[in-house]
Amino acid sequence: MTLLSATHLNASLGSRHVLHDISLSLSSGHLVALVGPNGAGKTTLLRALAGLIPSRGDIRIGGDALSSLSLRERSRRFAYLPQGHMVHWPLPARDIVALGRYPHGATDPARLSPDDMAAVLRAMQAVDVIAFGDRRVTELSGGERSRVALARVLAVEAPVILADEPAASLDPRHQIDVMQRLRGVADAGVLVVVVTHDLGLAARFADHVLVLSEGRLASQGAPVEALSEAVMAEVVRISAYRAEYQREAVIVPWADV
Amino acid sequence: MSVQDFALAAEVAARRRLGATVALTALVVLLVLISLGIGPVRLSPLTVIAALFGGGSDVAQVIVREIRLPRTILAFAIGGILGLSGAALQGLLRNPLASPSLFGAPQAAAFGAVLVIALGLADVRSFALPVAAIIAAFGSVFALLAIAGRTAGLLILILSGLAISSFAGAATALVMNLSSNPFVALEIAFWLLGSLEDRSFQHVMIALPFIVAGAVILLSQASSFRALTLGEEAAQSLGVDVARLRLFVISGVALGVGGAVAVTGTIGFIGLVAPHLMRPVIGHDPARLLVPSALAGSALLLAADIAVRVIPSTSDIKVGVLTSIIGVPFFLYLIMRERRVLGGGVA
Numbered sequence: 001m002t003l004l005s006a007t008h009l010n011a012s013l014g015s016r017h018v019l020h021d022i023s024l025s026l027s028s029g030h031l032v033a034l035v036g037p038n039g040a041g042k043t044t045l046l047r048a049l050a051g052l053i054p055s056r057g058d059i060r061i062g063g064d065a066l067s068s069l070s071l072r073e074r075s076r077r078f079a080y081l082p083q084g085h086m087v088h089w090p091l092p093a094r095d096i097v098a099l100g101r102y103p104h105g106a107t108d109p110a111r112l113s114p115d116d117m118a119a120v121l122r123a124m125q126a127v128d129v130i131a132f133g134d135r136r137v138t139e140l141s142g143g144e145r146s147r148v149a150l151a152r153v154l155a156v157e158a159p160v161i162l163a164d165e166p167a168a169s170l171d172p173r174h175q176i177d178v179m180q181r182l183r184g185v186a187d188a189g190v191l192v193v194v195v196t197h198d199l200g201l202a203a204r205f206a207d208h209v210l211v212l213s214e215g216r217l218a219s220q221g222a223p224v225e226a227l228s229e230a231v232m233a234e235v236v237r238i239s240a241y242r243a244e245y246q247r248e249a250v251i252v253p254w255a256d257v
Numbered sequence: 258m259s260v261q262d263f264a265l266a267a268e269v270a271a272r273r274r275l276g277a278t279v280a281l282t283a284l285v286v287l288l289v290l291i292s293l294g295i296g297p298v299r300l301s302p303l304t305v306i307a308a309l310f311g312g313g314s315d316v317a318q319v320i321v322r323e324i325r326l327p328r329t330i331l332a333f334a335i336g337g338i339l340g341l342s343g344a345a346l347q348g349l350l351r352n353p354l355a356s357p358s359l360f361g362a363p364q365a366a367a368f369g370a371v372l373v374i375a376l377g378l379a380d381v382r383s384f385a386l387p388v389a390a391i392i393a394a395f396g397s398v399f400a401l402l403a404i405a406g407r408t409a410g411l412l413i414l415i416l417s418g419l420a421i422s423s424f425a426g427a428a429t430a431l432v433m434n435l436s437s438n439p440f441v442a443l444e445i446a447f448w449l450l451g452s453l454e455d456r457s458f459q460h461v462m463i464a465l466p467f468i469v470a471g472a473v474i475l476l477s478q479a480s481s482f483r484a485l486t487l488g489e490e491a492a493q494s495l496g497v498d499v500a501r502l503r504l505f506v507i508s509g510v511a512l513g514v515g516g517a518v519a520v521t522g523t524i525g526f527i528g529l530v531a532p533h534l535m536r537p538v539i540g541h542d543p544a545r546l547l548v549p550s551a552l553a554g555s556a557l558l559l560a561a562d563i564a565v566r567v568i569p570s571t572s573d574i575k576v577g578v579l580t581s582i583i584g585v586p587f588f589l590y591l592i593m594r595e596r597r598v599l600g601g602g603v604a
Contacts, residue, residue, distance in 0.1 A: 052493055075496035086488045088351035089541040094263065099484060102495040107480035108544070110267045117263060134266055152487070156495075 003028040003191045004049065004160055009057035011041075011048045018044045019055065020215045026208070028159060031186040032193045033202035033223070036212035037236065042195045043083070045212065046162050049193070050078040062159065075103035079156035081163040085149040087137045093148045094133040097124055100155025123155035127181055143174035150181060161185065161192045167201060179205045199227060199240070203249040211235055224249045233257050274545060277538045281552040285333070288559035292329045293321050295566050327456045331464065331520065332562045332576075333555045335453075336527055338468045338513035340554020341547055343528025344535075345475040348482030348543030349506045350405075350414065353536075354591060356529035357514050358584075359415065360401045361422030362394045363525060366511075366518035368425045368432070369393025371445045375432045387467050391515030397421050398507045451522035451577020453562050460520040467516025474509035475547065478502055482543035524577040526584020527554045533591065 004026045011019040018041045026032055034042050048055040051066050051074045059066040061077050069077070079100070087096060098109035098120050106116040124130045127147045132140060137148055146166065153161055166182065167175040175198070183205050186192045196202055202209055202223060209226035211218045213235040219226045224242075232240050232251075241252040287302075293309070294300040298320055300308070307313040308321035339357065346355040357363060369389035379385035404417040433445045481502045484492040489499045517524070531553040532546050539549050558580070565574045 047490070050494055052490060071493075071498055072496045075494060078494060080491060080494035082488060082490045082494075086491075087486060088488065089486050089543060091486060091541055094266070095542065096486070099487060099495065102480075102484050102497075107483065109483075110271050121263065133263075 001027055003062055005060050006049065007058045009045075009048060009055055009059065011044055011053060011055040013044065013053075018215050019048060022057075022215075022217050024210065024217065024220065026191055026193065028191045029186060029189050030191055030207040031183055031205055032191070032208045032210060033206035034193060034195045034210045034212065035197070035199060035202050035227075035236075036218070040212040041215040042212055043164055044215075046080075046164055046193065046195055050074070050080045050162050052080065072103065076156070077158055077160060079153040079158040079161045081149060081153045081161070081166055083164040083168070085145050087145070087149075090136040090138040092134050093129060093137050093140065093151075094120070094124075096137055096148055097129070097133075097151045097155050100152045100157075103156060103158075119157055120155050123151040123157075126154055126185075127151045143170055143177075146170055146174065146178060147181075150178065154185065159190060161190055163192065164195045165197070166194060167196065167198065175201060199236070199251045199253060203227060203251040223251070227251055270540070274539055274549075277535075278549055278552070281549060281556065285552055285555050285559065288556055288563065289329055289333060292332060292559050292563050293325045295563055296320070296325060323458075327458050327461045328453050328562070329559070330461050331456050332453055332558045334461075334465060334468050335517040335521055335524065336555040336558025337551040338472055338517055338554070339524065339527040339558070340531030341472055341475050341551040342510045342513050343530075343554070344532040344543070344546045344550035345478070345482070345506050346510060346528070347532055348485065348546070349503065351485060351488070351543075352414065353533065354415065354529070354588075354595065356526070357394075357398075357510055358523070358525035358528060359422075359588075360418040361397045361420075361425050362510060362514045363518050363523040364422040364425035364429070365397035366390035366394040366515045367449065367523050368429045369515070370519050371429050371432050374444050375436045375441050384463060387463055387516045387519035390519040391467060391511050393425070394515040394518070395507060395511035397425060398510055402503060402507065447522060449523065450575035451524040451580075452573075452575040453521055454573065456520060464516045464520040467512045467519075471509045471511070471513025471516065472551070474505055474512065478505050478509075479544040479547055482547075486543065522575075522577055524558065525581045526588065527557050527580055529591075530584055530587050531557060533587075 002025045005024065007023045009019055009022040022045065034045065036042050044053065047053045049059060066074065095109040098106065098112060100123060101112065101116040101119060104116060106112050112120065124133060127150045129144070129147050129151050132144060137145055140148065150166065153163065163182065167178045170178065179201050182192050182194060206223055208220065209223045210220045211226055211231055218235045219228070219231045232238060237257055238253050239255050239257050241254050243250040290302040290305050293305045294302060300317060300321065304313055304317055305321055308317040311318065343356040346357065347353055369392055370386050373379050373385055373389040401417050401421055405414045429445060429449070433442050436442060481492070481497045484495045484497045493499050532550040534553050535546055535549040539545055561579050562576045565576050565579055568574060
């Protein structure tokens, strides 16, 4: 069932027209990978969908026009994970996760209602960060920190999660770990949109792939179709080794064309 | 870890913060009593308390309630708003080196006040003074945030703060340069130094409304600073209107610093030092730092104002000079400590 849709979406950054006439329709329970070359507009599209930057066109979330929702209502429907898992002050991991309840009015991590506290615990359990809940995020390893960031996003308990390169700069094991957890969240009924440069991870974990090129939607569909040989050659400008392993698509970037 | 462990850990931290805040409040009360007791006539804390509540001799009552109380109120309020402004700016910019004086706000406010006097628009005890100071402070903080932009890199912030405070200083010097009246030059020198001497309740009435308004605005934004820990984008996705927050903080800082500077001149570095003293005790949560930083600011300025009265010297040391003499080396120490981050270019 369609949860999030955009029709004729256009967006500009300053004087630069970044997104051109994008129309898409995404369903709950899906993991959607948003791929494309650097500068294609992936992050801009993610921000526009969350209503973090102004855009033209129509975005609808769960039947409501995004433009009709207040900032507070938007913040409850979209959980947004920016690139880099930035945390500016050395707060305990628990307090960072608790910020996920901010949209629900829980602005003080020391005074959470039982419901909010339960949501925080659920999120921390889901990504296995309870053990270092009291440690400062700045003292955690990259993998641990990305899981804390993920827990913060899960704690919002929003119907849509928008994650910008959640697996970047992690080792292969942690990349797979993060994607697997997002896969699990999607299986539980959440719409998860992930920006990634890793076509292998996209092919392996996504239900649906959006390929963005110069601000336009170049192709979309199931991974194997969306990332067809023609698209790979024209948009990504590489050839790839393609196979199937354990009934999942395998795409390994091979050479530039 | 369970819900109980969670609640327990939160309670332990909360109790520690409460204890620190209570201790700090007690320190401020003690400093207030000392500040009221010190001067040409020394009064014991008990005499001070008696005089405050209408007991004791008439002389003691006049000294405490009419001569020293305005000075002490101003030291408390101005130290408080400077500490609070520093904590709020550090929260907004996610940057431990942010403070009103580094960004040229007091210097700009002093220029606004000086200009009004030099042009003969108002006398030293009118409301035109704080209004001009507030407008100039608002302009300087606004310009700084406009130049530094959304990302607020440390280097750009400090360079533009330096530029703005130098510009405000140059503009003040120009006014001094152009004024033919020697009294105006004297008046300006007084603003550059910063002092609490001989302040009356008239000064309190001029400054206090603006300081209170600024403090209320800054305190009302506390939880937004906490959300900003995750950066502007994430904070906005959590429902914080970052553009509005920025405007609130600029207004709050301008009201507070402008009101303060209008009656005391520039008193620097309290806003930088106070939050740093509190972080080891309170933690790094920018929302929780606001009130303790204000208390620490009050304690610092009260202590500095007591010190200038106690330190033996042939001419009076101005309190603004003392805070800068202590504050600048502290700033250098912070730069040393943050060198790695500064070298990296981006905070």
